[in-house]
Amino acid sequence: MIHIITDTTSGLPPEIAARYHIPVIPQVIHFGSESFYEGIELDNAAFMKRLRAAKELPKTAAPPPELFVKEFERLVPLGEPILCIHPSAEISGTIRAATVAAQDFPDADIRVIDTRMVASPLATLVELAAGWAVEGVNVDTIIDRLKDFSGRCRIYFLVDTLDYLVRGGRIGGATGLIGSVLQIKPILALQDGKVEPYERERTHKRALARLKEIAIEQFPRNQPGYLSVLHAAVPDQAKDLAQELGAALSQTNVPILDVPPTIVVHGGPGILGVAFFVAS
Numbered sequence: 274m275i276h277i278i279t280d281t282t283s284g285l286p287p288e289i290a291a292r293y294h295i296p297v298i299p300q301v302i303h304f305g306s307e308s309f310y311e312g313i314e315l316d317n318a319a320f321m322k323r324l325r326a327a328k329e330l331p332k333t334a335a336p337p338p339e340l341f342v343k344e345f346e347r348l349v350p351l352g353e354p355i356l357c358i359h360p361s362a363e364i365s366g367t368i369r370a371a372t373v374a375a376q377d378f379p380d381a382d383i384r385v386i387d388t389r390m391v392a393s394p395l396a397t398l399v400e401l402a403a404g405w406a407v408e409g410v411n412v413d414t415i416i417d418r419l420k421d422f423s424g425r426c427r428i429y430f431l432v433d434t435l436d437y438l439v440r441g442g443r444i445g446g447a448t449g450l451i452g453s454v455l456q457i458k459p460i461l462a463l464q465d466g467k468v469e470p471y472e473r474e475r476t477h478k479r480a481l482a483r484l485k486e487i488a489i490e491q492f493p494r495n496q497p498g499y500l501s502v503l504h505a506a507v508p509d510q511a512k513d514l515a516q517e518l519g520a521a522l523s524q525t526n527v528p529i530l531d532v533p534p535t536i537v538v539h540g541g542p543g544i545l546g547v548a549f550f551v552a553s
Contacts, residue, residue, distance in 0.1 A: 275354045275406040275415065278344055280336060280367050281311045282360045283395040284503070284533045293403035296344045300367070300535040301334040311534050320534040321506055321542060330437070333535045335366030341374030345383065354382040354412040358399050358419065360391040363465060365535075384412060386419055389465060390426045393501035393530040394548040398422055401499075422550055428463040429471060429487055430503070430546025431480055435459075437541030460484055468540075484547065485514070489521050493552035500524050505532040505544040514545065 279285055280298040290297050299310035304323055309315035315323075324331065341357070348355050357375075362368045368387050375383040388395055398419055405415050458480040462471040471487075474480035492498045500518060504511035508529075515527040532544050 274409075275356055275412050276348045276351070277399060277403045277406060278341070278355060278357045278371075279395070279399045280359055282365060282367065282391050282533050282535055283358075283399055284392050284530045285396045285399055286528075286530065289396070289400050289403075293400070293407070295399065295403060298336045298340050298344070298367070298371075300336060300365075300533070302534060302538070303332040303334065305329070305331075315534065317531050317534060320537070324534075324537065324542065331538055333538050335370045338370045338374040341371050342377055345374060345378050345381065349378050349381040349383075354384065356402060356406075356412060356415065357383065357385045358388060358395070358402060359386065360395055361389045361465070362387050363389075363467060364391060382412070384416060386416060388419060388426075389423045390428065390548075391463065392428070392532055392536055392548070393503040393528065394426050394428060394499070394550070396530060397499045397501060397528075397548075421553060425550040425553060426548065427491060427551055428503075428546060428548045429484055430461055430463075430540075430544055431458065431477070431484060432461065432540050433543030434541060437537075437539055460487070481510075481514075481545070484545075485517060485521070488518055488547045488549065491551055492522050492549050496552055498522075498524075498549040498551070500547065500549045501528045501530060503530050503532050503544070503546045503548060505537045505540065506542040507545050510545050514547070518547065 277295045281300050285297055299313050302309050302311055357371045359367045368385055371385045388398055402415050457473045458477050459470050460472045460480055460483060462469050474483055502511050502515040511529045515529050519527040
């Protein structure tokens, strides 16, 4: 059977990783001179506490290739394909780390996939791929499906402040919003690994209402859209958003996933967003 590997930028729930035996490679977070493996040495709650107390923005780094080598050494002898499913190379060096590690196993069938996304929709794709593998779908077909989904992913979100995006260098085309940040509440989109402005509203209340409208307008009605809600330290808002969208779109049990710490570093606490896949 095909073996699936991902990393912590997916925010893949532990129960899903355990169900499908998916190794989740940790990203690295640096608070000053201290370094932590995300999800192993620093969980979400401890990270948020440190982030709020930090005088300087922490740094993030992709996993070292050695972490992939360790998993490849375990899986390659089984003689089955290995599919590494990771975030956009535009926002993370994870793809490069996995590719470098795979070079140590030239005779193995190791595929490294840049999904062009991050957080909850990445977790969705990892879970789907694992399910297809269990069903016996071949690796080439799974990759084709992942590429199809990648091109149809939509991520829209709100932030409390653009300060984290500016300081972290991930502001992308949203730089034009900085001068008017006190007068607007932007709805942002992740496009090709960069944060881009999608629409602008005057208040958080109006921005949140418009965020819901966008999801309802674009969510497909004739095929699965795999709606998910993502947030950073605003669980009550996320729960309300999931319930309202679920009711409006006839979607039961909309997944609510924490935004992984390495993404919160660049967006800040208070991120609230939706992700789904539009119709093909």
